[in-house]
Amino acid sequence: MTQKTILLVGHGSRIEEGNEELRSFTAQLAARKPELNIETCFIELASPSIAGGIERCVAGGAGVVYVVPIILFAAGHFKLDIPLAIDQAKRKYPEVEFVYGRPVGVQERAVDILLDRISEAVPLTLRDKPMTDTVAAEDTIVLVMGRGGSDPDANSDFYKLARLLWEHTAYKSVESCFIAIARPSLNEGLERCLALGARKIVVLPYLLFTGVLMKQFTERVAEFATAHPEVEVELGSYIGNHPLLADMLAERIEETLEGKSFANCDNCRYRDAAGLHHHHHHHHGEEGHGHDHGYGHNHQPHHADEHDPHHGHDHHHRHSHAHDHEHDESVPAAASGSPKEL
Structure with missing residues (x-):
C-alpha cells in the first residue's frame, strides 16, 4: 500500500x-x-x-x-x-x-504546556531574601507574550488561551501582550503588571521555537528585571519540543x-x-x-x-x-x- x-x-x-x-x-x-x-x-x-x-x-x-x-x-x-x-x-x-x-489553535493541552513552562521558569533577579520568603500566588502575575499580528481572530484566540490558563491557576492575574504589530506591547504588558501591584512576574513567550523574536524577548525582559529589582521576575521558555x-x-x-x-x-x-x-x-x-x-x-x-x-x-x-x-x-x-x- x-x-x-x-x-x-x-x-x-x-x-x-x-x-x-x-x-x-x-x-x-x-x-x-x-x-x-x-x-x-x-x-x-x-x-x-x-x-x-x-x-x-x-x-x-x-x-x-x-x-x-x-x-x-x-x-x-x-x-x-x-x-x-x-x-x-x-x-x-x-x-x-x-x-x-x-x-x-486553542487547546487545553496548550494550557498544560504553559503550566509546565511556568514551573520551569528561571529567576532573573538576585534574591536578597531567605528562600522561605516566597511570593504568594495572589501577589504573582503571569504575563504571556504572543507573536502578535494584524489578524483580530488570531489575537483574540491568544487572549482566550491566556484566560484558560488563568482559570487553571491561583495567580493574581494572567496578562497578555505581543512582541510585534499588535498591542499591548511587551513593555506595556510589563508596566501593567507593575500597575496591578505584582510582587512577582512570570513572563512566558508563547512561541514555537527560537528565533529573532525570542532573542529580543529575552533581552527586554532581562532589561526590565534589572530596572526593577524590587520585583521578582522569572523567565519562561518557548514551547519547543x-x-x-x-x-x-x-x-x-x-x-x-x-x-x-x-x-x-x-x-x-x-x-x-x-x-x-x-x-x-x-x-x-x-x-x-x-x-x-x-x-x-x-x-x-x-x-x-x-x-x-x-x-x-x-x-x-x-x-x-x-x-x-x-x-x-x-x-x-x-x-x-x-x-x-x-
Missing part, C-alpha cells in the same frame, strides 16, 4: 537554530508515524519553500498531499500564504490532490488524513482578491527567496469588503487574511507603543 504523504509547513527563521529545532521536531513526528511519508518545508526565511516541499512530495510519487501547518493560530500565513502556494501547486500539478489541515505539542500536531495530521479539517478556502472570493494584491509583493514559490519587506506592512486587500463581516465567506470563522511575518522591522512598532494595525 502506498504511503500517504504529509507536508508539514513551518514558518522559518533568520536564526538557523530555530529552523533546526523545527526540523528536529518534525523528524520526531516522522519517527512516531513510520506509516506516513512526512516532508518538511517553510513559509519563508528557510529552505525548502512550500513550493519546494510540494515538489519533493510529488517527486516521491504522492497523488495526494496532506498539508499540515505548524502554526499556533489562524492568521495571515494560514489564511493566505499557504493557500496561495497550494493554488499555485494545483495549477502546476493538476493530477495531484491537496488537502489542507488546521493550525494548533514539548511532547504535548507533538500530540497536538499528531492529532492535526490524523484529522487532515480523515478529511475533518474545517477551513476550506478554495472558493473564497475574499482570498482571491487578497491574492491579487499579495502576488505583487511575494514570490514564495522561489527556493530560498530571502526577500525583505518594508516597515510594519499589512498586506490587506484593498476592496470594499475589507471590514465587512458579511463579505460572503462560508467559513467557520470570519478572517481578515492579513499577512504577518517574523520580520525585525515590525518589532519596534509594538515595542514603542505605536497604534495597532488592523
Whole structure:
C-alpha cells in the first residue's frame, strides 16, 4: 500500500537554530508515524519553500498531499500564504490532490504546556531574601507574550488561551501582550503588571521555537528585571519540543488524513482578491527567496469588503487574511507603543 504523504509547513527563521529545532521536531513526528511519508518545508526565511516541499512530495510519487501547518493560530500565513502556494501547486500539478489541515489553535493541552513552562521558569533577579520568603500566588502575575499580528481572530484566540490558563491557576492575574504589530506591547504588558501591584512576574513567550523574536524577548525582559529589582521576575521558555505539542500536531495530521479539517478556502472570493494584491509583493514559490519587506506592512486587500463581516465567506470563522511575518522591522512598532494595525 502506498504511503500517504504529509507536508508539514513551518514558518522559518533568520536564526538557523530555530529552523533546526523545527526540523528536529518534525523528524520526531516522522519517527512516531513510520506509516506516513512526512516532508518538511517553510513559509519563508528557510529552505525548502512550500513550493519546494510540494515538489519533493510529488517527486516521491504522492497523488495526494496532506498539508499540515505548524502554526499556533489562524492568521495571515494560514489564511493566505499557504493557500496561495497550494493554488499555485494545483495549477502546476493538476493530477495531484491537496488537502489542507488546521493550525494548533486553542487547546487545553496548550494550557498544560504553559503550566509546565511556568514551573520551569528561571529567576532573573538576585534574591536578597531567605528562600522561605516566597511570593504568594495572589501577589504573582503571569504575563504571556504572543507573536502578535494584524489578524483580530488570531489575537483574540491568544487572549482566550491566556484566560484558560488563568482559570487553571491561583495567580493574581494572567496578562497578555505581543512582541510585534499588535498591542499591548511587551513593555506595556510589563508596566501593567507593575500597575496591578505584582510582587512577582512570570513572563512566558508563547512561541514555537527560537528565533529573532525570542532573542529580543529575552533581552527586554532581562532589561526590565534589572530596572526593577524590587520585583521578582522569572523567565519562561518557548514551547519547543514539548511532547504535548507533538500530540497536538499528531492529532492535526490524523484529522487532515480523515478529511475533518474545517477551513476550506478554495472558493473564497475574499482570498482571491487578497491574492491579487499579495502576488505583487511575494514570490514564495522561489527556493530560498530571502526577500525583505518594508516597515510594519499589512498586506490587506484593498476592496470594499475589507471590514465587512458579511463579505460572503462560508467559513467557520470570519478572517481578515492579513499577512504577518517574523520580520525585525515590525518589532519596534509594538515595542514603542505605536497604534495597532488592523
